[in-house]
Amino acid sequence: MPPLYQKSLRILAGVFVVYALLVATHLGEFWPFSIYPMFSRGGHPWVRSVVREAPGEPSDALWQPRRSPDALPGRPYPLAPADINQNDIANFVSKSDSWDAGRVNALRKVFGEILHDRSLLIVRAEGRLDAQTVTVAYTPFILLTPDTTLFNPSFPFPTRER
């Protein structure tokens, strides 16, 4: 084999080894290397989020689960015009197992000055496949007001301090 090809294949093999080692030791992700596992688990339940402008004072009724987005309290608060990434909010909701002060402040920081004059309700949307239909349950999760942060009392999330 001509030396140029040998050299190229050696570099390719070297990068392949580095690629394999890095993804194997970092749960499949080490940018720009990846095993691209997106959408690999078909039919599994998912958790996303929806943000609403909260209506008035919080009451017990605010935290009730709903079956339709039309039944949610308040008005929609679209994230795109506010330049907030939907995946970031959804991941706060789905991947945070502990809501300490640091995590709460980090969530509030994403919304920044928006929270100075309004309250936002973050709703947890859970989708699952039931036989031949997809059902989505909407449960109000966190209320961010200008002064405080309230959690749905029925969620058993630990909120230990750091």
Add this chain to the structure above:
Amino acid sequence: MKPFSPNLFDFEREDTFGERLFFRIFEGVVLYFILTFAWDWGFYILKIGDVVLPLGIANHLDISFLFAHKLSLLNAAAITGLMAAGFFRLWRFGYLAALLLLHFQYAARYSLGEISHGSNVMGMALLALALGMIFFAERKHARRFTFGFLYFFLGLGYVLAAASKLIGTGPGWVDGRHLWMWIAERTVDTFSLSGAIAHNWLQLLALDSLPVATMILTFGLLTEFFAFLMWFRRTRPWIMTLLIMMHLGVLLTMKINFPANTVLLILLAYPWGLWLDRGLASLDASFHTRRTRLSLRQS
């Protein structure tokens, strides 16, 4: 069919002006996307205050140092300088250094839990450019290596994506009801982003018909699985065209857009260098004919 490595690198083929011009266009596109990522992420990092899910280097060091003092913007500025050093051939390690700094930028930007793949292919393109520049003194060889490297790892990436689906779910992954689940998931995302719910014609078609939904997923899985065909010159344009169609399908059914990925596929799928040569030759010929006619008329 040629053996594997000449198919990827093709060092013997004659170098042309069209190929050189196309390579600079390709490099310019990579530069544009890398700088867009660096600055977009740099500004977004200013909003971040905590690491929800550490990615890459963030597993080994506290990436939150980039959240303060506008360091993410300084990092974006450094990446810009290094990319310019690479593009204008001022420093041959410029692209590699930019890639390393961009890894920090990525780890900080995606520390809130999202694992974004929209920039991976552009990152691989930057790595290909960096290695070509470092290991090959002759420009022609560096160009051929860059493209060959990218064909290999781009094809491998899609095959890994197909393998992940077969391992994660099995052949039943193509069940159309799974597509219903993802459409519902993306509908919630669109509702959250815009405040309104709207389905397009392909989503409605897939939601109305289980066989159509299953066919869409089958096409996607098979296309990814056979992406290794881009390692061979003869099959490359065909499989890459199918991959472009697959990304259009993902955009229509799930409203997930990977512009950097699709642009790179379009650039790598077809013999643009050859087409540029032909286009320039025909322009040259018509210019020459016009000049001859004009000089005949004047004489």
